[in-house]
Amino acid sequence: MIDNINQLVPYTVLTFFGELPGLPGLFIAALSSAAFSTLSSCLSSLSAIAYKDILKVRNPNISAHVATNISRLVTILFGVIAIAVTFLISNLPGSVNSLFSSFVACMDGPTCAIFMLSAFSRRVTSKGVLFGAMCGMSISLWLNLGKLFSEIPADTPLPAGPTDTCSSTSNFTSLASVIPSGYSTTTYLPLNETSTTLEHATNNLTELQEFYRVSYMYYSFIGFTVSLVIGFLASLCCEAPKHVDTRCLFEFRKHVLGKQSDNVNERTIGNANEEEVLQENKF
Known part of the structure; x- marks a missing residue:
């Protein structure tokens, strides 16, 4: 049922919570809202950076109204680029x-x-x-x-799990449809018989x-x-x-050794003040 590793999350949600009305949709809505929230922040930041570091430098006398419209257009442009990248990523292998x-x-x-x-x-x-x-x-x-x-x-996956607790009437099927290219597969066998072996083809690399x-x-x-x-x-x-x-420079003597000596001096002064207070209380 799964031919892409990115389908594991929705498949798991439907498997465990598919019988609960509304819960799979609530999960997808929460996931989408979190993604859109992060994306909107990134688009706004990119628009602000492009305006402040590029447009504002070249046109320092630009008015606030024009700057707002330009920022909105830049945000839309980055949004279109982000949508185009999503279609590109959907065709790339891997998670x-x-x-x-x-x-x-x-x-x-x-x-x-x-x-x-x-x-x-x-x-x-x-x-x-x-x-x-x-x-x-x-x-x-x-x-x-x-x-x-x-x-x-692809990288060598983990070996097949144990089958000693499986029922003898289980239907074992070949998983050739989901095994990446470059692997040699054998038939899945039940119980204690020989399980699937996956060998990486690295001889001709x-x-x-x-x-x-x-x-x-x-x-x-x-x-x-x-x-x-x-x-x-x-x-x-x-x-x-x-x-x-x-x-703007980091100096070991100043920021590490100097900080430690300052802390020691502060503790020494604090202890001296406490001793003076104690002496005054005695008198």
Whole structure:
């Protein structure tokens, strides 16, 4: 009954709560409202950023009425793009969770590298940091698209569950319709007989396909590492910044050791004040 892993949630809801009137619809309504709430916040934020950082910079004398209309149009534009992306994602293999995590990892790793470089180094420049972030995003996106469209076999699933508690009259059917391509299957057999064996076809994979098989959980780390290294090296090739605001830099001596010494001094002063109060009370 299931030919897509994303159908597991509605199938489970119908299986467990299908006999309760209204509950499956209430679940879908709650899920949809939560998704729309998050989506509306994202669209409003994107519209505000596009207006403030792009349109407002190019046209600083724009009126409030025109700015409001432009923001509404930009929001509609981003909404249309989001709807188009949903149709694209529906045709991609894999779960929505893994696809979302994969594409978000293309941005959050390089973004973290930007903050780390900016806060921990005086030598980095804006051009070097942005160039490193673009390289990190490109590498993560390349891995993402390579895994989706290079036709590599899927990851090896867990073995079939035990059948010793199943009834001998159970109807065992072949699950060839839901097993991904690239696996060799045998017939499901009941009770203690040989169960299904799933073997991964990895004999003919090229080195590039082996590289594409890296887990999507590593995309963020890979993008972070590439952005950090290339951003720092690219900054060394640029002219060093002439003015650096030390308030934006993290210094171990100031923010860690200095904070600990301040806490010790505060405790010492507090203890001294308590002793003075106790002495005054005695007198």
